Amino acid sequence: MTSPLLGEFLGTMVLILLGNGVVAGVVLKRTKAEGSGWIVITAGWAFAVMAGVFTAIACGSSDAHLNPAVTLGFAARTGDFSKVASYFGAQLLGGLVGGTLVWVHYLPHWKETPDGLSKRACFCTSPAIRAFVPNLLSEMIATFVLVFVIGAIFSKSVAAGGPVAGLGPYLVGSLVWGIGLSLGGTTGYAINPARDLGPRIAHAFLPLSGKASSDWSYGTIAIVGPLIGGTLAGVALRVLGVQ
Secondary structure (H helix, E strand, O other): OHHHHHHHHHHHHHHHHHHHHHHHHHOOOOOOOOOOOOHHHHHHHHHHHHHHHHHHHHHHOOOOHHHHHHHHHHHHHHOOOOHHHHHHHHHHHHHHHHHHHHHHHHHHHHOOOOOOOHHOOOOOOOOOOHHHHHHHHHHHHHHHHHHHHHHHOHHHHOOOOOHHHHHHHHHHHHHHHHHHHHHOOOOOOOOOHHHHHHHHHHHHHOOOOOOOOOOHHHHHHHHHHHHHHHHHHHHHHHHHHHO
């Protein structure tokens, strides 16, 4: 029953359910976690990545990308683009379902939260200061770091020195935590087109009273920036010979 596409779908779904779930817990009214802040959000996303990677591997995807930018980056690194389209579709669908599950889980709290922007934040990212080029660069830089360091973590030279395979999901989760803390304050660190686009689509169609627009003009940055950054990281890994 397991398969790579099922693994990518379920892993991304778990990633979004837990990742956007921690945002909802912090920003929605009358939750137990209301107002607990950025440290809680970044930690929650780190654990969400760890859980998503384990889920993807167990359900058939040894790649456990969960992210079109990672898929495209590693395709650029190897020159093999055969998985890109199918993985993109599974990841996007996982993001859409995960975002919908966040809505279901916090169902009574949407009515208690009057601010439409806070509701949208539970689904997708937005910049602290809206400026096209800086926002795009932020997403490119953060995603470059994500893909490049993942490549370093699983490189032969690093793997030869310790049990990286078993620790991989924890290490990648720690990396995402670090990116959130260090680079996430500008745009909310989408660093994953499926993480932003799938839930943004869910936000557009779900019956949320008093919701803001889904801000599709910014959504383009959260898709294009990570794809460029991931591709550049993959090319850099290939040029440097990191295997």
